[in-house]
Amino acid sequence: MKKLFLAVALVMGLGTSVAFANNMVSDVEIATMINEFKPIDVKELPQAVQDAIKENYSEATIKEAAVEVAEDGTKTYKVTLVDAAGTENSVLFNEKGEVQK
Missing domain, CATH: 1.20.5 (Single alpha-helices involved in coiled-coils or other helix-helix interfaces)
Incomplete structure (x- = not known):
């Protein structure tokens, strides 16, 4: 027992x-x-990101932008775009203007 x-x-x-x-x-x-994205002015976006938006999202306008800085110093930009129909989409870019998933 x-x-x-x-x-x-x-x-x-x-x-x-x-x-x-x-x-x-x-x-x-x-x-x-x-994630800790901090709002930034649209003018503060790197030129590579602005060029990528003009090339890939030419019909959309930028509503707002934000940046997140990782521990290793890498920056990710979150850009909210509004198309002609008024639909909002958030797109993530790295510093080189490449779209992130």
Whole structure:
């Protein structure tokens, strides 16, 4: 009877530690997914981004722009464009004017 009680206590203890370990990983993943785009003036967009917009989205106008700086210093630009029908689309660009997914 003592062995059975000890075995049940051991299994419950191991199950609890696994449950807590899984919660710790989830918190870290959520924290790294938060983006912090800061609004900027449209004139502050790099020339490469402005050229890409003129070339690929010539019918649209720029409503607003924002920038996010990664830990390694890489900048990502989020540009909100409005087409002739009034539909808004957000497009992400890198510093070279390449569209990001």
